[in-house]
Amino acid sequence: MKLYGFPASPNTWKVRAVASYLNVPLDLEVVDLLKPRTPAYLAINPTGRTPTLVDGDFRLWESNAIIQYIAAKNGSALWPNDPQKRADITRWQCWQLAHWGAEACQPLTFQRFVKKMLNLGPPDQTAVAKAREAFNKDAAVLEAHLTRQKYLVGDALTLADFAVAAALLYAKQAELPLEPHGNVRAWLDRVLALPCWAETAPQMPAAA
Ligand SMILES: N[C@@H](CCC(=O)N[C@@H](CS)C(=O)NCC(=O)O)C(=O)O
Structure with missing residues (x-):
């Protein structure tokens, strides 16, 4: 492929x-x-x-x-052959696309990290404030969910974890405000510790 x-x-x-x-x-x-x-x-x-x-x-x-x-x-357990689990994974993927990514993580990453990398000028503080508000609201939802379970769907790693964690790949560079969300940080550390992320990591140029 x-x-x-x-x-x-x-x-x-x-x-x-x-x-x-x-x-x-x-x-x-x-x-x-x-x-x-x-x-x-x-x-x-x-x-x-x-x-x-x-x-x-x-x-x-x-x-x-x-x-x-x-x-x-590939018949993987990341996408279990169970209608409720598939719907649950799809729910988190839809949430990631419409809210977590589009309204919170992406605008903050763009304003605080991508702009610096591409010399596109300073962050737009109005956009940052709006995205920060969305981030705090959605991160609280994730935090509450992860007090009850180790992964987003059921008790095992699924595609939902890959989708939602990917939006946080540049959390440090974009200073995404994860400090109040200990369960999210622990989950993210668990997911990003999988060797597959390092194996596929991009070669990043130094920040401008
Ligand atoms: N919802 C799409 C988003 C795709 C997307 O926006 N990709 C960006 C890179 S992260 C892109 O190609 N941007 C260039 C453009 O919009 O022309 C997905 O999950 O694949």
Whole structure:
């Protein structure tokens, strides 16, 4: 299978980490997000975003759909064959996409880390304040959930943990306010200690 992606982006890193965890080889083709997308890439993913998986004639974009596909194809317990567990994992993935990522982690990471890396000027403090408020609200939900269990769904690692943890991959660089959330920090340490994240880590240039 071929993965088109940008290794430093959490969405690509998440897919590569899941594949590595499952010992599934992925042939990586880097898409440089700093340049316009080529017509060839737009032909396989009309959104122009990354990542995109190509498996024979099958083309799939959206990272959470991609990790579901890779795990299902390999019969993995990360995507258990149980309707309630699958719905529960999907719930966390939807929450990650609509709220945790889009409203909280991504804007903070962009304002505080990506802008610095790409010399895009200082953080927009209005955007930071809005995202911080969303982060505090959603992190409290995660914290309460993780007082009751070790992983997000049931008592074992699933795709839900990969999806929600990936949004925190740059937590230190973006100074995401995790201090009040001890259970989230302990869970994140557990998930990110899996060798598959280090095995697929991007080569990062020094911050500007
Ligand atoms: N919901 C999508 C998000 C994809 C996405 O926004 N990817 C970013 C990199 S993290 C991208 O390609 N940005 C370039 C662009 O929007 O043109 C997923 O999970 O795959």
